[in-house]
Amino acid sequence: MNCRKVRRLLNDKNSINNLDLIRHLKACPSCAREASASELLASALHQELKAQPSPETPLNIVRAKVEAMSKQKLSRENTIMSHLILGFNRRPRLLAGFGLALMVFLFVTLVPFPYTRTVGYAVSFEKIGNIGGFAPEQLSNVLGAMGYNDIKVTLNGGDFKIAGLPTRQAAREAALAFQKLTGITAEPIISQVTQRVSGSLFAQVAEKQRKIEIDAAGMSNAEIENAIMQKLAEAGYQAKVSVTTDASGERRVSLEMSRQAGDSLQQEQITIKNLGNGPDSDKIGIPLPIQVKVETEGKTDAEIIQEVKDKLAAEGITNPEVTVTVGPDGKKRVEVKVQKEEHR
Amino acid sequence: MSKNQMQAVSEKFWKLLEPIHSKAEGFCRRLAGNRDDGDDLYQEAILAALAKFGTLRDESAFKAWFYRIVVNGHKNHRRLPWWRRVIEQIGQGDNDIGDHQSHDPSEKYAARRYLEIALSALKSNERALIVLYELEGWPVADLAELFGSPDGTIKARLSRARQKMRKALIPLVPQDEKNKRREDGYELPESSATAE
Numbered sequence: 001m002n003c004r005k006v007r008r009l010l011n012d013k014n015s016i017n018n019l020d021l022i023r024h025l026k027a028c029p030s031c032a033r034e035a036s037a038s039e040l041l042a043s044a045l046h047q048e049l050k051a052q053p054s055p056e057t058p059l060n061i062v063r064a065k066v067e068a069m070s071k072q073k074l075s076r077e078n079t080i081m082s083h084l085i086l087g088f089n090r091r092p093r094l095l096a097g098f099g100l101a102l103m104v105f106l107f108v109t110l111v112p113f114p115y116t117r118t119v120g121y122a123v124s125f126e127k128i129g130n131i132g133g134f135a136p137e138q139l140s141n142v143l144g145a146m147g148y149n150d151i152k153v154t155l156n157g158g159d160f161k162i163a164g165l166p167t168r169q170a171a172r173e174a175a176l177a178f179q180k181l182t183g184i185t186a187e188p189i190i191s192q193v194t195q196r197v198s199g200s201l202f203a204q205v206a207e208k209q210r211k212i213e214i215d216a217a218g219m220s221n222a223e224i225e226n227a228i229m230q231k232l233a234e235a236g237y238q239a240k241v242s243v244t245t246d247a248s249g250e251r252r253v254s255l256e257m258s259r260q261a262g263d264s265l266q267q268e269q270i271t272i273k274n275l276g277n278g279p280d281s282d283k284i285g286i287p288l289p290i291q292v293k294v295e296t297e298g299k300t301d302a303e304i305i306q307e308v309k310d311k312l313a314a315e316g317i318t319n320p321e322v323t324v325t326v327g328p329d330g331k332k333r334v335e336v337k338v339q340k341e342e343h344r
Numbered sequence: 345m346s347k348n349q350m351q352a353v354s355e356k357f358w359k360l361l362e363p364i365h366s367k368a369e370g371f372c373r374r375l376a377g378n379r380d381d382g383d384d385l386y387q388e389a390i391l392a393a394l395a396k397f398g399t400l401r402d403e404s405a406f407k408a409w410f411y412r413i414v415v416n417g418h419k420n421h422r423r424l425p426w427w428r429r430v431i432e433q434i435g436q437g438d439n440d441i442g443d444h445q446s447h448d449p450s451e452k453y454a455a456r457r458y459l460e461i462a463l464s465a466l467k468s469n470e471r472a473l474i475v476l477y478e479l480e481g482w483p484v485a486d487l488a489e490l491f492g493s494p495d496g497t498i499k500a501r502l503s504r505a506r507q508k509m510r511k512a513l514i515p516l517v518p519q520d521e522k523n524k525r526r527e528d529g530y531e532l533p534e535s536s537a538t539a540e
């Protein structure tokens with residue numbers, strides 16, 4: 001048996017009793033080392049299987065947490081998710097026997113739904129007064145050596161604060177390091193640092209192909225504009241894009257998208273405002289318009305409404321308000337409002 | 345859809361989640377490497393699943409559908425380097441995924457440390473595959489459904505993942521341990537030993 005075959009057998013966990021394999025391992029230190037690593041892995045997996053799992057969170061508690069998260073998302077300031085008017089062009093009946101298929105373009109405006117997520121932890125010691133012979137940089141250095149970079153250490157009127165810690169454990173370690181360095185025995189206060197993250201129910205609903213995503217980290221505004229335009233073009237949209245950065249460092253993307261639909265050009269303006277400075281703030285997601293096709297010939301308004309609702313439901317939009325009106329030009333208009341549930 | 349109908353849809357979701365809740369939560373914790381991150385992952389997966397629940401056609405496919413959302417969610421999660429996760433686990437009982445039987449703390453964490461180092465050599469999808477197969481006991485056929493690949497592909501991926509994990513552990517094979525194992529673990533049966 002050669003080494004290659006041995007390595008292959010080692011990937012299969014049932015081959016440990018293979019005699020040829022054992023013979024080879026006796027003679028070949030390199031493969032024997034691989035085999036020991038295999039054993040280490042098998043034993044680690046075995047230990048993990050034997051371990052008593054942590055207690056599960058009761059489902060009603062999970063539910064309460066998730067519903068609280070969802071409520072945050074649906075907060076008042078973002079009530080209007082999208083509002084759009086779709087034009088139904090009643091085309092002359094040119095082709096007899098050919099059902100009139102009308103294209104309905106539903107352009108969804110992305111209004112970010114900020115919600116809160118934990119991005120880190122901070123430790124504070126309150127009212128500890130003067131700490132003689134201690135410089136905050138000392139602690140930064142120690143924490144840096146522990147692998148925690150970008151830590152902010154501040155001493156403000158007797159209150160001491162360490163911010164920018166990635167985990168609760170890091171916060172505990174930092175508190176301990178501070179106590180060791182200063183001899184202060186006061187109890188640390190560990191708090192979560194939360195961040196508002198932009199997100200969108202529609203962005204979540206949208207399948208991959210209906211959403212373009214750009215990681216704008218390290219890109220200039222002009223580069224982002226180009227990247228967005230290119231991706232939209234690939235998806236069949238023409239777009240005018242402008243990316244600006246405001247005084248607070250927040251980036252705004254505005255775009256005008258259009259797509260040839262029959263003989264009319266649909267346009268929509270989208271403004272995306274990036275929120276926060278967290279790890280995801282460089283990700284730009286743009287949902288593409290959702291397209292629904294409805295046959296209207298010989299149907300009552302109520303039937304049209306029902307069909308639009310059914311098709312939207314199939315796209316994951318479960319709560320649209322659909323109305324059909326006849327405009328002064330005699331054209332039917334379908335109006336779709338997507339409202340979010342109000343929780344308060 | 346009226347508010348009542350939406351309520352009913354949501355109730356249905358939670359009803360479908362109930363029988364798999366315990367397993368799914370445990371899976372998220374193992375996938376994330378610790379309890380807090382796992383619970384976050386789980387909640388975010390539920391939120392995402394609720395938002396697209398309307399697109400689920402076949403309720404009997406709920407489990408695979410939900411797990412797929414978890415796996416995708418994990419892929420997008422920011423991951424900590426393995427040593428950071430190990431530090432987090434050591435001495436942090438309340439964020440641990442589970443209790444190992446041993447009372448010796450060094451031994452108690454050794455297995456998890458080895459496992460975490462090995463798992464860290466894997467890509468997100470591979471990690472999910474190994475955790476489901478080795479720790480959650482999913483059969484290959486179920487994994488094939490979840491990942492949308494044929495059985496053979498799943499088996500090949502498992503094998504490749506095991507190889508990556510093994511390679512990650514090689515530097516941790518102790519020199520003397522290796523010799524000990526050569527003597528204890530791979531002792532040949534009398535007959536074949538003499539035959540050589």
Ligand SMILES: [Zn+2]
Pocket residue numbers: 002003006024028030031032
């Ligand atoms: Zn060999």
